[in-house]
Every structure is written in C-alpha cells, then in structure tokens.
Amino acid sequence: MSTVTLHKVCKTFGEGKLAVHALRDIDLEVGNGDFVCLSGPSGSGKTTLLNMIGGLDRPTSGEITVANQRVDQMDKGELAEIRLRNIGFVFQAYNLIPVLSARENVEFVMQLQGIPPEIRHQKSKEILAEVGLNGMEDRKPAELSGGQQQRVAVARALVSEPALILADEPTANLDSVTAEKLVELLRHLNDEHGITFVISTHDKMVMGHARRLLKMHDGKIIDDIQQR
Amino acid sequence: MGIVFHLAWRNLWRNRRRTWLTAGAIAFSTILLVLWVPIQFGAYEIMINASLAVFPGHAQIQRPGYQEKPKIRNAIDNAETLAKKLRASNQFVGVATRAQGFALLSSGTRSYGAQVVGVEPVFESGTSSIPGLVKKGRYLSGIDAQEMVIGAALARNLKIKIGDEVTLIGGGKDGSVAAAILPVVGIFESGSNELDRFFSEIPLHTFQNIFSMGHSAHAIAIVGKTVEEQDSLLTALRQETKDRNDIVILGWEQLVPGLKEGIQVDKVSGFIFYGILIAVVVFSILNTFLMSVLERTREFGLMLALGSRPKRIAMLMMLESTLLTLMGLIIGMTIGSALVYWVHIVGFAYPGMEDLAQQYNMPGLSRLYPQLDLFNFLIGPGSIFIATNIVAWIPVLRIRKLEPVEAMRTI
C-alpha cells in the first residue's frame, strides 16, 4: 500500500521564455509508514514537490494520489478539506498562530474539524506531553524557543492523525542539538504510530535518520536510496 | 463560530495601542453625534415653537386662497360659531378667531400703513404671545371694546403714548370706506421687527363693525399640545370641520413656509458636517484594517494551508472590524448618552439666551434641551456601524483571492 503516488507530474511556473520547470515528469510512490527525506540543491524543486503532494498547489500536468484520493483534480474547497483531514504540515518557520497558546495552536486544526472541546483538550494535552512540552501548554509562541515552537507544530500536525505529515526544512532554523532532538522525535513518531513522513532538508544529520533518501536535481529525482 | 470569535477577540488585543486609538476615534465621533444631533433637533424645536407662538399658531382655518392672496372679501362666514364649536370639543389648547386687514393709521401729523387684526381678547392669549408682550398699558378688554394695542416701533413712529387716539382708515369688506378713531390702550414689544413696526390689534366685533364684516372673519388660529403632534391636530381639525366645505386647514409649514425651508437648509449643512466626521472615522478604521491584514498575510496563508476556508478568514476579519467598531460605539454611546441626559436635565444655554427669552415672553426659550428620541440617538452610531462594515469588505475581498503558498511567502 502506498500513501502517496505521483505519475508524470510536471510543474511549470510562468510561460514561454520565462517558464521555470520546477518539476519534470516526477514518478514516485511513498509507502505506508515510510520516512522519506528529500534532499538536493536550492531550487531543485523540493518545496514545489511537497506543495504538490500536500495540495497547496496544483501540478501543471500529471496525476497525484494521496490517501487514495486524486489531489490533482480537486478544487480549492476539496483541497482545503483533504489538507485539513489527511495531511499534517510542518513548515520551516512561522508555523504557529501568534495569538494562540501552544495548546490552542494544537487544537486549532481540531476546531476546524469540529471535534468537541473535551476530546480536544484531552488530545492536545496528551500530544504536547508526547512531544516533550509538558507544562508549556499555555505559553504563546513568542514565549517558546525555536525548537519548542517546531515541536508545537509537530504536535499540531500529529493531532488529527493524518495519513501523511509533510515537513519542509523543519530543522533549518534550529541549532544542531535541537535539530537532532526534533528529528529523533519525528522518527520516534514514525516508529510508534506508523505515520508516513516526507521531509525536505539540506541537513546530513536529518538525511541520516531517513528510511529512504531521495535526491533531487533540476526538477527531477536523480537518486533513490533505501537506508534502513 | 466559537473559534472565529476567539481568534477575533485575541487579535483585537494584539496591538493594544492601535485598537484603543481606533476605538477612541470611533467613540469620540459617536459622542459628538449622540450629543449634537439631539441638541440640533432641540434647537429646531425651539425655533419652531418660538416663531409659531408669537402669532401664527400651530394651524389655521382659512378660506381657500386666503393664504396666498389675503383679500378682505375672502372671509369665513360665522367664524366665531365655528371657533366656539372647536373650543367645545376640548381637543385643542387654544382656538381664536381673527379678522385681518390693512389700514392707514394716523396720529396728529403722521400716518403709517399697518396690519390691523381683530381678535377675541379672551382667547387670543391661547394662540399668541402678543397679549403677554404688552409692555406699556394693558391688553384689549372686551370683544366689542373701542380700543387698540399697537407695536412699540409703530407707536414711536406715530409719536403716540397710552391714551392717545389713532385714526384708522381702510377699505371695508363691501367696498365701503372703513374709518374709526380708537384710543391706544397698550403697546407691545415682541422683538420681531415686522410685528413691532406694522402690527396692531383691536377687538373682533369692533373690527367687524368698522370693516363691515358682519359675522365673518379671516382665520381661526389653533394651538395643539405640541408642534410635533401636528398630524393628529390636523386630523382632529378635519374631523371637527367636515361639515364645512368652504374652508381649508393649513399646518404651520404652510403658514410659515420660510421656517421649514430654513430648518431644511440648516439640516443639510449639519448632515454634511456629520458625513465628513463619519468619513474621517471610517477611513481611520479602514487604515487600521488594511494594515492588520497586510501584516498578517503570512498567518492567513498558514491558516489556509492548515485547511481553513477563505470564507472563515473573511469572517474573522469582518468580526474583528465589527468588534472594534462596537467597542468604540458602546464607549461613545455610554458617555454620549450620559452627557445628553445631563444636558437634558440642566439644559444648554448660551450667553444672553435667558434675556432674550424674557423679552419675547417665552420662558421655553431660555434653555435649549436636546430632543430625546431613539432616532436622534441611533442615527449617528448607526451610520458609523454601517459605514465601517461596508469598508471592512475592502480588506476582506483581498483575503478571498489569497493562495496559501503565495501568502506564506510574504514576509
């Protein structure tokens, strides 16, 4: 079973002479419970690929299936819905809504999903504990360190039990020790809960934790290495 | 809704100073409007009451066409009988019959043209303040007394004092010459140039004899409880006079057309000022909103990426604007209504108002009281509320076009 399937996916920005081919004929399958790392030089298409998989943007051509649903043909509303229900996101920075506390940020997605308050409170507490933020539930993002903020983002991605979590350079703004702890957390969640991860990174340490390492160059996947 | 409200409330306090400044601007203009509109309308009320109280009354019964062309021949038959009937109905505060004509008034060497009005002395004080404005001598004593009261300026011009006789020459209803010699028993001072210079009153029956009027007269002046109840006053009058098809009933707008027009002009200039005030406030709010939307583009991108619908974010923005506006309005309306209430109790006077009131025999004129009614109270805040909610759509429309990826790219 694969969680993500891409078939001949192309993404071109702009037209004519100015056209940028960010993705060229990408074919990819990501298995259930895999932990995939995307690496490659700047501008090679990592973010674009993650955006296509996550339904944040639509491909120019090709087919994309996530959790058995064709993402490439969905309208805006359907995309919002699949992002809300099936995909968790962790971005490089500014992941959190500044006026909400850690707990409220985690509950935000559940609120959009219409989950009743008691369940929300219970779950957010559990998950914040799991990512190691016991006792910091009521802090605002500004009162948390960069690593702690990323953990809140991970907790939020996790809480709706998505089929897939996409993380675009989640450790880019962290020091190496904090970065390693975060990746260990992600890998732990992958081992424990079997959640599928696709992570883009420039960091060798992060690549070291991947089960599968994809190398991109100029809009193509040029290497596909199974690690552990 | 819960989540949107929660977020909106938090966002409101994100930039406290900006929020308070904006709410303060709304509150300030609300106070101005809540306080000033009722005072403005209170002033109109005073103006209307003051002008009508001197002589015209709230309404008049006349012959058709008399208002436009006051010819002495165009008179109501058995006017006193009709007035008596109206008085008997007990629906009106004042009812007084009047006959009106022009005459040349002479004393010794001088002559002046003047309006001569035949009045029912007992009832005239119910419809006109002139009987109370007699500053020298006294008012007319009986309906057929041979005497006269005249305006102060006219008395000065004719060089006469109380007890002096005036020769009156005019044209009677039947075309004959109307002439009489009457002693002046009172001199009134109304403050109105026109009245003091060209106005004189004699008893009604005396007038009817001199001008060969028989039992006819030209107008029945009527005063109701308040000017505002004009509509019900006119309805009652129509009801009481439905057996007479030789008369018309005129409201004060028709009797004193200039008054209504003057107020209309003043209202327009007032509302232009209010419009500018509201526009300034609304633009300051628009500025606040636009800034807060631009600042938060990235955050909106994040919310979209997480699966919020644009509609929800638009709702959030609308709610923030509504909350902010309501906050300012509530503060403004609270302070404003307290101030209006205070002014309602103590009144509002400018220097010299009291003297004027005394001079014009109108105690009601000494202080201005805001006209308290719900429309006056709500028109200002209501306009601000509607205007801000309309302009709040400008930033909101931007949100609807937002794409998550692009929004998250912005710094």
Ligand SMILES: Nc1ncnc2c1ncn2[C@@H]1O[C@H](COP(=O)(O)OP(=O)(O)OP(=O)(O)O)[C@@H](O)[C@H]1O
């Ligand atoms: N919205 C856009 N409009 C035009 N070109 C774009 C747009 N987004 C990306 N590109 C281009 O597509 C290519 C791939 O960009 P992408 O952001 O996917 O690279 P990346 O691998 O994530 O790079 P980095 O490691 O720097 O994050 C680049 O050449 C980029 O300039």
Ligand SMILES: [Mg+2]
């Ligand atoms: Mg990138």
